[in-house]
Amino acid sequence: MNIGTASLFTSLNATSVTTPVTAQSGSVAEESKEHQAQTTASFQGHATEAFNRLHQQLSTQNEHAEKVARIKQEIADGSFYIDSGKIAEELLRGEQMLAYTE
Secondary structure: OOOOOEEEEEEOOOOOOEEEEEEOOHHHHHHHHHHHHHHHHHHHHHHHHHHHHHHHHHHHHHHHHHHHHHHHHHHHHOOOOOOHHHHHHHHHHHHHHHHHHO
16 A cells, blocks of 8 residues: 655654654555564664663672671671681682692
């Protein structure tokens, strides 16, 4: 079906960014709508991924801040425990790793 030259505008997720598309036939207009749907779905997928990464980073930073605050409090009140055996094990493991790389 030939609808003549028509100017179609697509919007990405209700933002002010618009892309003019000139259609010569109904099939081009249908392809444009399909492309718009794919672009919107792709944008939403990327936005969701970015949100999830940001949420994970903020959660990790919050956990880190809480741990630092707890350790500071334990040091201040004298209850912080240093496991010298664990420190020695980690030092030896590091030395062993260095020996294998030389």
